[in-house]
Amino acid sequence: MSARYGMVIDLDRCTGCGSCMMACASENNVPPLPQATARTGLTPMLVRKASNGMDGAARREVFIPIMCMHCEHDTPCVKVCPQQAVEVDKATGIVMQMPQRCLGCRYCMTACPYHARYFNWWDPAWPAGMEKSLNPGVAARMRGVVEKCNMCHARLHSAKEKAAAAGKREIDPADYVPACVEACPTGAIRFGNLADPNDAASQESRSPEAFRLLARIGTEPKVYYKSKEAWVRALAESKSGSGSETKRSEVQHG
Amino acid sequence: MASATLTDSRWIARGEERTSLSRFLLWLAPWTVLLALGVYAAGLCLYFGLNQTNLDNRFAFGLWIFLDLGVIALGAGAFFTGFLVYILKRAELRPILNTAVVVGFICYSGAVGILGIDVGQPLRFWFTFWHPNTHSMLTEVTFCITCYLLVLCLEYIPILLRNRQLRKVPSMLVFEHQLHKLVPVLAGVGTLLSFFHQGSLGGLYGVLRGRPFAFRQGLFIWPSTFFLFILSAIATGPSFLMLVTATVEKVTGRRLVPQEVFRRLAFISGVLLAIYVAAKSIDTLIWLNVTSPSVGFAPWQYYMYKPFGTPILFVEIVLLGLVPAFLLTYRKTAMRRGWLLTAAGLACAGVLLNRFVLTVQTLAVPTLPFDEFLQYAPSWQEVASFGGVTAYGVIVYSLSYRYLPMFASPKGENTHVSGD
Numbered sequence: 234m235s236a237r238y239g240m241v242i243d244l245d246r247c248t249g250c251g252s253c254m255m256a257c258a259s260e261n262n263v264p265p266l267p268q269a270t271a272r273t274g275l276t277p278m279l280v281r282k283a284s285n286g287m288d289g290a291a292r293r294e295v296f297i298p299i300m301c302m303h304c305e306h307d308t309p310c311v312k313v314c315p316q317q318a319v320e321v322d323k324a325t326g327i328v329m330q331m332p333q334r335c336l337g338c339r340y341c342m343t344a345c346p347y348h349a350r351y352f353n354w355w356d357p358a359w360p361a362g363m364e365k366s367l368n369p370g371v372a373a374r375m376r377g378v379v380e381k382c383n384m385c386h387a388r389l390h391s392a393k394e395k396a397a398a399a400g401k402r403e404i405d406p407a408d409y410v411p412a413c414v415e416a417c418p419t420g421a422i423r424f425g426n427l428a429d430p431n432d433a434a435s436q437e438s439r440s441p442e443a444f445r446l447l448a449r450i451g452t453e454p455k456v457y458y459k460s461k462e463a464w465v466r467a468l469a470e471s472k473s474g475s476g477s478e479t480k481r482s483e484v485q486h487g
Numbered sequence: 488m489a490s491a492t493l494t495d496s497r498w499i500a501r502g503e504e505r506t507s508l509s510r511f512l513l514w515l516a517p518w519t520v521l522l523a524l525g526v527y528a529a530g531l532c533l534y535f536g537l538n539q540t541n542l543d544n545r546f547a548f549g550l551w552i553f554l555d556l557g558v559i560a561l562g563a564g565a566f567f568t569g570f571l572v573y574i575l576k577r578a579e580l581r582p583i584l585n586t587a588v589v590v591g592f593i594c595y596s597g598a599v600g601i602l603g604i605d606v607g608q609p610l611r612f613w614f615t616f617w618h619p620n621t622h623s624m625l626t627e628v629t630f631c632i633t634c635y636l637l638v639l640c641l642e643y644i645p646i647l648l649r650n651r652q653l654r655k656v657p658s659m660l661v662f663e664h665q666l667h668k669l670v671p672v673l674a675g676v677g678t679l680l681s682f683f684h685q686g687s688l689g690g691l692y693g694v695l696r697g698r699p700f701a702f703r704q705g706l707f708i709w710p711s712t713f714f715l716f717i718l719s720a721i722a723t724g725p726s727f728l729m730l731v732t733a734t735v736e737k738v739t740g741r742r743l744v745p746q747e748v749f750r751r752l753a754f755i756s757g758v759l760l761a762i763y764v765a766a767k768s769i770d771t772l773i774w775l776n777v778t779s780p781s782v783g784f785a786p787w788q789y790y791m792y793k794p795f796g797t798p799i800l801f802v803e804i805v806l807l808g809l810v811p812a813f814l815l816t817y818r819k820t821a822m823r824r825g826w827l828l829t830a831a832g833l834a835c836a837g838v839l840l841n842r843f844v845l846t847v848q849t850l851a852v853p854t855l856p857f858d859e860f861l862q863y864a865p866s867w868q869e870v871a872s873f874g875g876v877t878a879y880g881v882i883v884y885s886l887s888y889r890y891l892p893m894f895a896s897p898k899g900e901n902t903h904v905s906g907d
Contacts, residue, residue, distance in 0.1 A: 272543035283857035297857070309697040315625040316614040336614055337537075337607020339547035340625050346697030346854045348545055352607065354538040376536045377607025446855065449783035450696055468856045 237305070237326040237428040238384055239455030240414070241437040242298055244465055246421035247280070249296030254278050256416030257300075259366075260385055262373045264357040275351045277301070277382040278413050285464045295465050298413070298422070300382040301349045302446070302454030303328045309452060310341035310350065318379075326427075326455060327384050335378035342379060346447050347454075350381045384424075385411040406432075427455060444469040498890050500651050505889050515885060518878040525875010528868040529604045537607060539868045546850050546863040551605045554873055556688055556842035558594040559632070560716070561835060564724030565591020565639065566681035569674035571755070579751055582744045582894050585646050586735075587728055589887045592639040597876040599636055604872060624690040631684030638677045642670060649892050682717060689716025692845045699784040701849040703774060711770045712845070718766060722759035723838040725752040726815070726831035733828050735888060743894045746824070753827050757815025760834055764808040771800065788852070792860040795848050803844065807837025 257263070257278035266274055278300045285293040303321075304310075308328060311319045318334040319341055321327070330350075342350045356376045359367070367373070370387035374380045392408035406425065414424040425434030437443060438457040444466050445454050460466055495508045505511070532539045542549045568587035571577040603609050615629045647653070648663035686709065692701040693710025703710040729752050736743050775786040790797045814820045814830030821827060851861045887893055 268538075270543070272545050273538070274544075281857065299855075307696060309695065312620075312694065313623050313625060313691075314620055315623045315629055316611075316618045317620045318614075318618075334611075334614060334618060335608065336611050338605075338625065339542075339607070340623075340691070342544060342547035343850065344695050344697050348855070348858075351544050352537070352547065354536060354543075356536070375608075379607075447697075447783070449781075450699070451782065452696060 235324050235326070235428070236426040237455060238424070239303065239326070239427040239434060239438065239457065240411075240425075241423045241434050241443060241457040241459055243421045243423070243437075244295050244297060244458050244460040245462065246419040247296040247298060247417075248419060249280050249282065250418065251280055252416045252418055253298055253413035253422065254280060256412040257382070260368055260371070260387075260412035261383075262357075262367050262371045264355075264359055264373070265363075266355060266358075268355065273352075273354050275353065275380065277349075277351065277380065279349075283468060293462070293464065295460070295462070295468075297458070297468075299347060299349060300413070300456065301328055301345075302347050302452075302456045303382075303384070304452035304454050306451060306453035309344040309346065313340045313344045315340070325384075325389065327386065327389075328381075329383055329386070330379065330381050332372075332374045332378040332380055337377040337379065339379060346450055346452070350379050352379050353377060385413075388412070442466065495890075498650065498652055500890075500892060511885070511889060515882060518881045518885075521874050521878035522882060523875075524871050525873070525878060528871035529600075529875065531868055532604050532872070533609070537605075539866060541864060541866040541869065543863075545861050548846055548850060549863055550865040550869045550873060551601050553843050553846040554876070555598040555601055555605075556846060557839045558598050558876075559685070559688060560720040560723060560838045560842060561727040562591045562594025562598075562724065563681060563685060563720035564728040565594075565642075566635070566674075566677040567721045567724045568728065569642070569670075570678040573671040573674035574678065577751070580748060582748050583728055583732065583752070585891075585893050586732060588639065588642045588646060589884060589891075589893065590728060590731055592636075592643045593880040593883050595632065595636045595639055597880055599632065600879075601872065601876055624687045624694055627687040628684050628691065631680045631687065635677060635680040635684060638673050638680065641666065642673050642677070645670065646887070646891050646893075650890050681720075685720045686713040686717045689713045692849060695849070696782075698849050698854065699779050699782050700789050700852045701845060702778065702782070703770065704778050711766075711773075715763065715767055715770060718759065718763040719838050719841060722756055722763045723834045725756040726760075726811075726834040728752060729756075729831045730828065730835060731884075733824075733831075735884075739888075749824070749827060750821055753815045753821050753831070756831070756834060757812050757821070760808060760812035760815065760837075764804060764812055767804055767808065771804070789848070792852070795844075795851065799840075799844065799848075803837060803840050807833050807840055811837065 254276060258275075261277065263275045263277065269275070278298060280296050280298050282294055282296055284295075285291075287293070303326060305321070305326060308321055311321055311328065315338065316334055316336055318331045318336070320329050320331075322329050337352070339352055342348075342352060353374050353376050357373045368387065370391065388411065389404075389409050392404040395408055396402070396404045411424055414422045423434045423437055425432040427435045427438055429435055437459060440459060442461055443457045443459045445457055446469055448454070448469055458469070499505050528539075540549065565587045568580055568584055572580050572584055603612070606612070615626060619626045619630070645663050645666045648659050648666070653659050654663075689712035690710055692698070693703040693705065693712030695701045701712075703712050705711040705713060729749055732744055732749075779786055789795070790800070811830040811833035814826055815834070820830065847863070851863070853859055853861070
């Protein structure tokens, strides 16, 4: 049975602490890259900030974790990659990146409306001794290739191996939880199988408070956001750049 | 004594006058320095990686991709002239054919060279042939550009083999003769390949659903930019050929092709440019009123950032489109060389602006509602690499002009080797 793994992120709960970013980097052997800037770093999970554009007491802000949205329809990055280094896994719905096949042309980065793909501008390097803390289940990516969130695919592999060892065909949902979900101290990120109507994430994705960024583009992203605040939900339909003076965003460095 | 030995007259076609070797070397010297600087910059990028550039995760494409699109559009004169001469039998354009091939070869080989630096893993270039994604416009571009560069090499070789010394080698002469028979076939193949890769270069942007500024609807699998790129390339390719030839005539102080060839090229260029401007205008109106609003983006959003305001649309469509189309086709201006070349320059600038807008503005304009307008300025390594490609082009053209029959007579005889 094929799954549609996705997430629902409760923005009202997100404090912008950056734990998800740190957990993601640690799980996926993302090198620290002290020489990187906000636009050249590797942040498969990136917490950004937006405001309602008001000043003083009326000002409201929200933190928005951005990662690969695992678009389901007409997936922009999959369609453009010239050598099939990106694909949608039909069994999971996860958009997979194969760094070993990537040419580094960066066409997929241009195609992604969420800017959720990152290029390895430098050779991966870790401070002396830190390499001992690397995750042995995840290969470090070489310089010159693109990477992105793969929903902690190594954890999915582990869950599959565990299920196979127990003689089961299906994994136990509790065995497959991405690092960012696990690390969030407020439980703002809910992960699950959107194809399963009984799954909590699936149910939340259908809540009236749920929305998706740039939904009108029509790529059917599988990452949903949720908020009780109408102005936050309006971000989904907000005209891009409408008043860059009024909706400022800032990158939060975890 | 030294000047007596410093000569290359044996290599120059008999009856042709060329400047002295020392003056020629002096002309080449600054270009060689620029080429060396470009090679050094490219070497830095290949050795240390693309962190040597000012590209980043948001501006993943920059100066190099803009230049690739630009030179490939301007180099379209090669296939289009071949198409006109061999397929449509416009023999009056034959004098410009060799120079068209050399210009095309320079443009395409330069573009491929830059692409080799621009990708993060250049040694994996063959993966595209081994694991092709047939849905990707970039796959089509890679296949067609590679094949077309081979075609251009095959078209360039007969010109190369007509060098005075090489003609003395019987086997070379036979090879050149046999290869020359293939040229009409190559022109046909080149036309087909160019048609697709020029279009697919436009398609690269038109299919970007996630970039509403670039996204276009179209026919079947092809977005409208596919057809607009073909039209703009075949419209401005002949103009660029006129500019190159006029520049060479200015530098050498010689009249190399009959004025009639210029007028013919100008008329073709002007008519095609007028058709392009009409198509581009219709496409822009559909995009602004239908395509973009349908995905939630109001057209005014794209033009609220300086320097990409609405004037850029006016400049691209009217000033660098409609105006040169008129100047190139209107009899009174087309008869005057100054107007002709001005119009050709405007047309070439127009196609470059179009490629710039699609490459840079597409990435600069925000897509996410909480994003901001982005800026990018190329690093010196990017600029120097471009300078290196320019220098490479000038050097190859200069060497070709000096030692090869670049301008043939309308009947197909090579005026430069007539005395041979």
